[in-house]
Amino acid sequence: MKIGILMGDDIGYEVVPEAVKVLSAAAKIAKCEVEWSNFPIGKEGHNLHGNTTPEVTVDGLKAMDGWIMGPIGHQAYPRNDPTWIMPPIRKIFDLFASIKPVRSYNNINSVHKKVDIVFVREVTEGMQSWDTTITSDSGEYRPNSEISIGSRVITRKGSNRVAREAFKIAQKRDRRKVTAAHKEAVYRLTCGMFAEECRKVALEFPDVEFEEIHIDTIAAHLVMKPQDFDVVVTTNQFGDILTDLGAGLVGGLGLAPGLCVGDTQAMSQATHGSAPDIAGQNIANPFAMIMSGKMLLEWFGRENSDPNFQKASELIDSAVEMVINDAKHTTIDIGGSSSTQIMGNAIYEMLEKNL
16 A cells, blocks of 8 residues: 655644554554655645645655645735645645544543444535536635625535445444434425435345434534434535534544545544644643554555455554543543653554564
């Protein structure tokens, strides 16, 4: 497997190396062949090549199976300068599904226990993607000073492939259940098309339970009884909201890993931001970045029917859970007092014991 390393900005330089260290150890134990390559992105890309998304990085990633990308501090970038933009990596490589698991741990304070949900969100269209709109460059426009309009585009292709990804994930889980979250009763054409495609895909996976629920209803149910859900698939903006809600249920964004997948490539990227206020202090929680990398190995194993990569991901799962349940080596945000490196080293050492 060829994996790219993109540090990102700020705390990316602290959490990404921990992820690479842990993934390398797990791959070695599980006898997975991994080739690593470094590429500049964000501030580093601009310093070296005059752009936050340099061509050398885009060209290099084309040869990768996947990559780990650290958080991007785009809010601090200069405005109105096209060389300083949020790197549009998902758009360039058509990474259409954002996969974000939320899981509770016994030793971490959370609203609920025994939560284990995977949110699958379409990210190439809808209210927050503007490629498919024809009204303006931003997806929004203001015909006069009193009216502002936002456009939403839903396609059968986009809906079908994100639903298919959700069902493929559910097939590998114990509960084998997919919940499609939409608002078809109100948005009969847009949410209606999304729901239609989910139903079509469900027929191809008779071994997976399928249900539909309105977006407002699922928000209430997630707060009250999140244990009812296994894999939740939804559209772009609805998914953006639900995934943060899910992270809040189990302890916050520091425990929120993520993976964006396309047809042949995938990108690990934690949900949290670049946290410039704590950058350089060695206190950032590496959990989300490590688990995002773990998801990359898991995805590659599933897509290529390679049990070794599946084994590597399971080893990381086990090592992380043991370190978190011990609490002795966890970071401040989840009740411990250790540094980023100490927590990463503890997970690495737990893997080394297996070796």
